[in-house]
Amino acid sequence: MTTLHVIAHSPFGDERLASCLRLLGPQDALLLCGDATYALQAGTEPFAALQAANLGERLFALAEDLQARALDSQLAKVVDYPAFVELTLHHDKVNSWL
């Protein structure tokens, strides 16, 4: 069973991202949206944690949230809302880190 994890909080304000990366299963995926996309800012500690996690094709970021923050994504695959919907269907469960 695979889970899509969704984080929407800034990685600079709490431990959600670190906890999620620790719990992430080998088939699970991670979608960053809202302030969580700040984790894709190169040169930061959360960015290093994401690099170290080496998620490859299992790391995603919501397009409009990257755009709103002038971030580009070298690590994450960029998805729009229709792709977000499809992503939830490619996994058995969706776990939002509320």
Added chain:
Amino acid sequence: MKFAIAVFSPAHAPSSRRALRFAEAVLAGGHEIARLFFYQDGVHSASANIVAPQDELDVAAQWRAFVSDHRLDAVVCIAAALRRGVLDDTEANRYQRPAVNLPMPWELSGLGQLHEAAQLADRLVCFGGD
């Protein structure tokens, strides 16, 4: 596929708007929304008394239009709503409060509706955060 969507944030939070865009994409993709459930501060996303600044999106109004246009089952958690002053006609009368801010198309009901929606749907997707 059937989706249940739970919203945990008020209309002024980016995640309420994100939930709405996701819900629109669900329908546009030919899928079905079994139920929308507004919980905790998400009950404010259903309030009819929100006045959005003129240069900002009125997300509460967009939710209302979305629910009405697609005749969706949109449940607002009654316990979360009462404690935040989000009242329909019945509850405003029951507790003798001066205003009603939850007209149609919303329905006040219990947390059991979220549980049922999770059973009915193929996916439950929750929205909260920034």
